[in-house]
Amino acid sequence: MTQRIETLANGKIEVPETTNFREFPDAQGLAAALAAKVAKVLNAAIQANGSATLAVSGGSTPIPFFEALSQTPLQWDKVQVLLVDERFVATSDDASNTRLVKRSLLKNLARQAKLIEVAVDAPDAEAAAEATNSRYATLHWPLDCCVLGMGNDGHTASLFPGSPQLASACSDTTTRYCCMAEPTGAPHARITLTLPRIRAATALILHIAGDAKLDTLRKALEDMAQPELMPVRYVLNRPLSIFWNP
Numbered sequence: 001m002t003q004r005i006e007t008l009a010n011g012k013i014e015v016p017e018t019t020n021f022r023e024f025p026d027a028q029g030l031a032a033a034l035a036a037k038v039a040k041v042l043n044a045a046i047q048a049n050g051s052a053t054l055a056v057s058g059g060s061t062p063i064p065f066f067e068a069l070s071q072t073p074l075q076w077d078k079v080q081v082l083l084v085d086e087r088f089v090a091t092s093d094d095a096s097n098t099r100l101v102k103r104s105l106l107k108n109l110a111r112q113a114k115l116i117e118v119a120v121d122a123p124d125a126e127a128a129a130e131a132t133n134s135r136y137a138t139l140h141w142p143l144d145c146c147v148l149g150m151g152n153d154g155h156t157a158s159l160f161p162g163s164p165q166l167a168s169a170c171s172d173t174t175t176r177y178c179c180m181a182e183p184t185g186a187p188h189a190r191i192t193l194t195l196p197r198i199r200a201a202t203a204l205i206l207h208i209a210g211d212a213k214l215d216t217l218r219k220a221l222e223d224m225a226q227p228e229l230m231p232v233r234y235v236l237n238r239p240l241s242i243f244w245n246p
């Protein structure tokens with residue numbers, strides 16, 4: 001079953017009934033609303049469990065959201081932050097998602113949150129994934145909140161079409177929290193959450209911006225068969241919120 005959404009800025013889109021599609025006039029309006037939603041989810045988890053886990057993606061889209069969330073009142077000392085995926089680069093590298101999150105999110109009120117870092121100081125990406133998997137094993141699962149991005153090739157996290165590790169990273173039987181992934185059409189080996197850990201998140205959110213990303217989402221939704229061709233399809237068939245601005 002689907003629902004037809006008439007966007008204000010970019011025509012119609014058919015989304016599953018389990019999708020909460022929210023459109024905003026601009027990145028700032030979206031950022032404020034997304035920060036409020038994430039804070040509400042994390043606060044509920046803190047009230048219920050005494051702590052909360054938040055997994056965030058890198059890239060350029062999330063920056064206004066990170067800035068807004070960093071200024072949002074919350075018991076941040078009870079929040080554990082981790083990356084949905086990371087490039088196997090030093091944290092000083094411009095391509096580092098760890099660097100991005102430390103500069104854009106873990107400041108202001110959110111500076112008290114604890115970042116569970118990806119072990120990019122390991123000898124190689126496989127060793128980094130192993131060490132990070134052990135670190136993630138100490139967290140409370142499932143994730144309370146997971147915020148995904150999407151590339152125009154339909155990748156999400158570092159689950160890329162054509163990646164040699166895609167099948168194993170998306171296997172229902174994997175017991176891993178994260179694994180190494182070699183992207184197609186993007187630099188750097190990656191360490192990515194596995195699909196079962198992403199899909200199990202209590203609150204799953206896809207944050208995208210621009211007309212091209214909406215067209216990519218339309219293409220993904222129009223044919224949900226063969227998810228391996230557009231891995232974002234793996235998360236579109238479960239309840240999730242989509243936040244989009246033109």
Ligand SMILES: O=C(O)[C@H](O)[C@@H](O)[C@H](O)[C@H](O)COP(=O)(O)O
Nearest residue numbers: 057058059060061149150151157
């Ligand atoms: O490390 C990464 O690159 C991200 O985690 C990745 O999955 C990102 O969300 C998409 O590539 C969208 O990136 P943009 O927001 O820059 O378009």
